[in-house]
Amino acid sequence: MAEQQIDQFTRRLDGKVRRAVRENSAAGTAKRAEILAADYGDPTPLRRLAGEIRQHAIENLDVHLAKAEDSLKRNGAEVHYAVTAGDACRVVSDILSRAGARKVVKSKSMVTEEIELNGHLEAEGIESVETDLGEYIVQIDGDHPSHIVKPIIHKSREDIARSFEREGLGDYDDDPETITRRARAWLRRKYFEADAAITGANFVTADSGRLVLVTNEGNSRFCLAATRLHIALVGIEKVVSGDADLAVLLNLLARSATGQQLTVYTEFIQGPAGSGRPSGPRETHVVFVDNRRTEVLASDCREILRCIRCGACLNVCPVYRQATGHAYRGVYPGPVGAVLTPLLAGKDFPAFADLPKASSLCGACNEVCPVDIPIPDLLLRLRNRAHAERLPSPGSPPMGPFAAMASRPWLWRMALRSGRVMDVGPVQKIPVPWMRAWLNTRTLPEWRGGKFRAWMRDRRKGGDET
Amino acid sequence: MSVPSQRPAGRKVLFMATCLCDAFFDNAARAAVEVLEHAGCEVIFPEDQTCCGQPAFNSGNWPACRKVMRHAAEVFNGDLPVVTPSGSCAAMLFHGAGIAFEGEPDREVIGQLAGRAWELADFLVNGLGVPSWPGRFPARVAFHQACHTRGTASGPAALRLLGMVEGVEVTPFGEGDQCCGFGGTFSVGFPHVSTSMGQLKLDHVRKATPDFLVSGDMSCLLHLGGLAGKEPGGAVPTLHLAEVLQKALRDDG
Numbered sequence: 001m002a003e004q005q006i007d008q009f010t011r012r013l014d015g016k017v018r019r020a021v022r023e024n025s026a027a028g029t030a031k032r033a034e035i036l037a038a039d040y041g042d043p044t045p046l047r048r049l050a051g052e053i054r055q056h057a058i059e060n061l062d063v064h065l066a067k068a069e070d071s072l073k074r075n076g077a078e079v080h081y082a083v084t085a086g087d088a089c090r091v092v093s094d095i096l097s098r099a100g101a102r103k104v105v106k107s108k109s110m111v112t113e114e115i116e117l118n119g120h121l122e123a124e125g126i127e128s129v130e131t132d133l134g135e136y137i138v139q140i141d142g143d144h145p146s147h148i149v150k151p152i153i154h155k156s157r158e159d160i161a162r163s164f165e166r167e168g169l170g171d172y173d174d175d176p177e178t179i180t181r182r183a184r185a186w187l188r189r190k191y192f193e194a195d196a197a198i199t200g201a202n203f204v205t206a207d208s209g210r211l212v213l214v215t216n217e218g219n220s221r222f223c224l225a226a227t228r229l230h231i232a233l234v235g236i237e238k239v240v241s242g243d244a245d246l247a248v249l250l251n252l253l254a255r256s257a258t259g260q261q262l263t264v265y266t267e268f269i270q271g272p273a274g275s276g277r278p279s280g281p282r283e284t285h286v287v288f289v290d291n292r293r294t295e296v297l298a299s300d301c302r303e304i305l306r307c308i309r310c311g312a313c314l315n316v317c318p319v320y321r322q323a324t325g326h327a328y329r330g331v332y333p334g335p336v337g338a339v340l341t342p343l344l345a346g347k348d349f350p351a352f353a354d355l356p357k358a359s360s361l362c363g364a365c366n367e368v369c370p371v372d373i374p375i376p377d378l379l380l381r382l383r384n385r386a387h388a389e390r391l392p393s394p395g396s397p398p399m400g401p402f403a404a405m406a407s408r409p410w411l412w413r414m415a416l417r418s419g420r421v422m423d424v425g426p427v428q429k430i431p432v433p434w435m436r437a438w439l440n441t442r443t444l445p446e447w448r449g450g451k452f453r454a455w456m457r458d459r460r461k462g463g464d465e466t
Numbered sequence: 467m468s469v470p471s472q473r474p475a476g477r478k479v480l481f482m483a484t485c486l487c488d489a490f491f492d493n494a495a496r497a498a499v500e501v502l503e504h505a506g507c508e509v510i511f512p513e514d515q516t517c518c519g520q521p522a523f524n525s526g527n528w529p530a531c532r533k534v535m536r537h538a539a540e541v542f543n544g545d546l547p548v549v550t551p552s553g554s555c556a557a558m559l560f561h562g563a564g565i566a567f568e569g570e571p572d573r574e575v576i577g578q579l580a581g582r583a584w585e586l587a588d589f590l591v592n593g594l595g596v597p598s599w600p601g602r603f604p605a606r607v608a609f610h611q612a613c614h615t616r617g618t619a620s621g622p623a624a625l626r627l628l629g630m631v632e633g634v635e636v637t638p639f640g641e642g643d644q645c646c647g648f649g650g651t652f653s654v655g656f657p658h659v660s661t662s663m664g665q666l667k668l669d670h671v672r673k674a675t676p677d678f679l680v681s682g683d684m685s686c687l688l689h690l691g692g693l694a695g696k697e698p699g700g701a702v703p704t705l706h707l708a709e710v711l712q713k714a715l716r717d718d719g
Binding site (some may be wrong): 004006007008010013118228300303306318319322323357359360361362363364366367377380381382383384386387393394395396397399402403404405406407409412416419429434435437438440441442444445446447448449450451452453455456 | 467483486487488489490491492495496499511513514515516517519521522523524525527528529530531533534536539541555562565568613614616617629641644645647648649650651652653654655656657658659660661662663664666688689691692693695696
């Protein structure tokens with residue numbers, strides 16, 4: 001029987017990994033709810049406001065982006081635009097090669113995952129070291145992040161201890177503190193050796209030209225402390241109109257992502273070192289990356305561009321909790337990934353059209369979303385697009401015949417009466433795939449088609465007793 | 467979820483039984499009718515009704531969905547409130563329809579139906595303002611709120627109603643806000659994920675040792691009941707919220 005890829009992945013998944021991801025995600029959801037309730041009571045009005053701020057930002061992106069460019073330049077930064085992932089990689093390697101930079105330290109950035117920057121730099125002979133602990137472990141393992149905020153949610157400390165031993169960071173020791181100390185010592189050396197720092201940005205403000213970066217490990221600060229060249233890769237949708245918006249967005253981001261009131265290091269970077277800014281890199285480059293975001297903006301799913309990458313929708317999602325991040329075959333897992341990955345795939349949409357189906361449409365993602373993205377509605381629109389493009393949907397019953405029946409009352413009533421054959425044992429053995437899929441783990445109740453109708457008719461005739 | 471702000475709430479109602487009650491759960495539909503009648507309603511059951519269109523909507527086959535919904539709009543035409551014992555079908559009418567008919571010439575016709583749709587508990591509590599419920603039903607119940615009532619008044623309304631029935635004790639259970647794993651065609655398209663979700667829900671429910679698992683939606687109960695029926699843990703008795711209210715009425719004589 002043809003299987004949906006995510007279901008297949010889940011079936012084969014190691015039980016230990018699934019359990020760890022599920023428990024960690026549930027804990028994240030609980031922490032988020034607790035701190036939002038404690039600080040704001042009902043966070044819904046604030047989420048709605050944040051949603052409007054972000055919707056305004058993306059719907060006026062043409063204005064904000066131009067304004068952000070002006071502000072950034074005024075602050076002494078250089079601004080670049082990259083249409084495709086390849087363009088973005090080339091812009092970065094050009095900047096690096098002009099500066100003669102061979103060693104790069106990098107702080108966590110989803111857009112660099114998206115454009116596969118590390119692989120590109122490696123091919124050019126440039127060393128690029130991830131400095132976020134989780135991303136560093138992903139990098140040495142040749143793995144992919146399985147969560148937007150917690151990239152190694154799928155790994156155990158034993159896994160990590162083995163990787164460190166393999167990489168020559170000391171003998172096997174799975175004590176978390178030892179692991180962290182070893183990474184810290186090793187990364188310190190890398191910071192001093194590096195010629196350039198590559199970061200993302202959580203937000204860019206159009207009015208003041210600030211790059212806003214949040215980290216809990218302080219690694220982005222370290223990246224910028226010892227290097228002379230800073231390149232920030234930023235998805236074009238990260239621009240907000242001004243500093244005032246940050247008051248709402250940063251408060252919601254930290255609480256939604258990690259249950260913190262404020263991320264430990266919340267940096268506001270207003271350009272390279274110069275008058276009034278004695279420290280920091282001498283050169284700042286901001287690369288605005290499109291990579292199909294304008295296509296998303298032009299689509300009926302543009303609300304997904306509000307996303308501030310907090311990961312709350314992953315944590316709360318019952319499907320993510322069972323399937324885990326790698327099931328989604330993309331940079332962005334979980335509900336946000338199920339919308340974004342197919343949209344960013346361009347003409348490869350069919351290869352990812354199954355992702356929006358991997359949802360019970362329970363709406364928990366929308367309920368926790370700090371920018372109130374109607375994720376279930378977007379999943380539905382993508383399902384409709386997949387249907388309009390006549391893409392196959394393994395395991396789902398065909399709806400054409402259903403609709404034919406459900407729009408003809410006489411046929412519907414006949415089906416209600418004849419459904420009784422379902423109760424006959426051998427009929428349940430008929431190999432209709434979707435029927436088998438139900439009956440493998442679930443029973444069906446007794447067929448009682450038409451009984452309610454008969455009861456209603458009897459009562460109308462005056463036999464009003466039950 | 468967009469819920470219409472102004473909906474008619476008179477005591478003459480059109481009853482949408484739902485396709486699941488039509489096929490399997492006539493008891494729940496009967497209970498809903500009796501409950502509405504107790505609340506003083508004249509209940510009209512349009513015989514030509516079929517389905518709300520949600521299975522096709524969720525499958526992405528929107529042309530099929532619109533075909534079914536256009537039929538529903540014909541069957542339920544007029545100005546009367548449309549009441550259904552399912553948060554999911556109600557949400558299909560007042561939320562899903564608006565999406566499925568974006569850019570369609572008859573969007574307003576569907577919108578007119580959407581503006582009259584009520585989930586049963588919401589209608590009783592917020593439409594009719596039912597203040598109390600007679601009778602007694604001594605039972606510990608675990609109440610599962612259907613996901614399609616998130617952000618609507620249905621969940622709190624159901625708990626209000628359960629709280630009105632003497633003898634009913636609502637017992638909380640772990641991760642109560644997580645989905646049961648049904649999701650319509652999701653349950654057969656992704657049987658492994660769906661089953662795992664449902665088993666987790668059942669584990670939590672069983673730990674709370676309720677006499678009944680109660681919900682305002684038979685779809686969740688179809689899934690959870692079906693899973694329990696095949697598990698070593700054995701059956702978990704399920705009741706629609708309307709059946710709890712009906713049992714209390716019968717006790718009242």
